[in-house]
Amino acid sequence: MAAGGGGGGRPPGSDPALEPYVQTRIFKIIVIGDSNVGKTCLTFRFCGGTFPGKTEATIGVDFREKTVEIEGERIKVQVWDTAGQERFRKSMVEHYYRNVHAVVFVYDVTKMSSFTNLKTWIEECNGHAVSPLVPRVLVGNKCDLKDLIQVPSSLALKFADAHNMLLFETSAKDPQESQNVDAIFMCLACRLKAQRSLPCRDAEGWPGQPQPQSRRLDEASGKGSCPC
Numbered sequence: 001m002a003a004g005g006g007g008g009g010r011p012p013g014s015d016p017a018l019e020p021y022v023q024t025r026i027f028k029i030i031v032i033g034d035s036n037v038g039k040t041c042l043t044f045r046f047c048g049g050t051f052p053g054k055t056e057a058t059i060g061v062d063f064r065e066k067t068v069e070i071e072g073e074r075i076k077v078q079v080w081d082t083a084g085q086e087r088f089r090k091s092m093v094e095h096y097y098r099n100v101h102a103v104v105f106v107y108d109v110t111k112m113s114s115f116t117n118l119k120t121w122i123e124e125c126n127g128h129a130v131s132p133l134v135p136r137v138l139v140g141n142k143c144d145l146k147d148l149i150q151v152p153s154s155l156a157l158k159f160a161d162a163h164n165m166l167l168f169e170t171s172a173k174d175p176q177e178s179q180n181v182d183a184i185f186m187c188l189a190c191r192l193k194a195q196r197s198l199p200c201r202d203a204e205g206w207p208g209q210p211q212p213q214s215r216r217l218d219e220a221s222g223k224g225s226c227p228c
C-alpha cells in the first residue's frame with residue numbers, strides 16, 4: 001500500500017488501454033471539532049505533506065484531496081476541512097454530513113474544553129442521520145506540546161472505546177509525526193475499501209460490518225501503519 005499526492009502509478013497488471021474507463025472511487029471524509037484544534041493543519045499535512053506556516057479560521061469548508069493506492073486500486077480521498085466556529089459553519093452543516101463516508105473528530109491535547117466538547121460534536125453528527133456504520137475516528141492533535149498536555153491518553157482512550165472509535169494521538173506540526181497523520185486517513189480509506197468490496201450491503205448501501213475495537217496507535221501498536 002502506498003500513498004501518493006495525486007499522481008502515482010497504475011495498479012500492477014492493469015491494461016493502460018482501459019485506463020480511461022476505470023473509475024477512481026471517491027471517499028468523502030469530514031474533519032470536525034472545535035476551532036483552533038488544528039483541523040486545517042492536519043488536512044494540509046495529509047494532502048500537501050507540510051505544516052502551513054500560518055492559518056486563518058476556516059470559513060464554511062475547504063476541500064483538499066489526495067489520491068492513494070490501496071491494494072492496487074487508486075482511491076481519491078476527498079477531505080472536507082470544516083469550520084469550527086459556529087458563525088462560519090451554520091449554513092454549511094447539512095452539506096458536511098450529506099453522503100459522508102467517514103468522520104474524523106479532532107481535539108487539542110493541550111485544551112481540555114476541546115475534548116469535553118467532543119460529545120456535542122458527536123451529537124451533531126448523530127443528529128444528521130449519519131449511519132452508525134460510517135467509520136469514525138478520534139484524533140488528539142498538538143502532541144508536540146508535551147509540557148502543555150491537559151488530556152491524558154488514558155482518558156482519551158476510554159472515551160474512544162466508549163464510542164467505538166480508534167484513537168490517534170498526533171501532531172500536524174512535527175514532521176516526524178507525519179506518518180501517523182497519514183495513518184488516520186489511510187486507515188479510514190482501507191476500511192471503506194474493505195466495506196465497499198463486500199457483496200452484501202444494508203439499506204443505505206453500507207455492509208453490515210461490526211466496527212473494530214478502539215485502539216491507540218503508538219510505537220507499541222505500530223505507529224504509522226494501517227491497523228485495519
Ligand SMILES: Nc1nc2c(ncn2[C@@H]2O[C@H](COP(=O)(O)OP(=O)(O)OP(=O)(O)O)[C@@H](O)[C@H]2O)c(=O)[nH]1
Pocket residue numbers: 033034035036037038039040041042053055056057058059082083084085141142143144145170171172173174
Ligand atoms: N504546536 C502545534 N500547533 C498546531 C498544531 N496543529 C495546528 N496548530 C496551530 O493551531 C492553530 C490552529 O490551527 P488550525 O489548523 O487553523 O485550526 P482549525 O481547527 O482548522 O480551526 P478552525 O478553522 O477555526 O476550525 C494554528 O496556530 C496552528 O499553527 C500542532 O500539531 N502543533
Ligand SMILES: [Mg+2]
Pocket residue numbers: 039040041056057058081082083084
Ligand atoms: Mg480550519
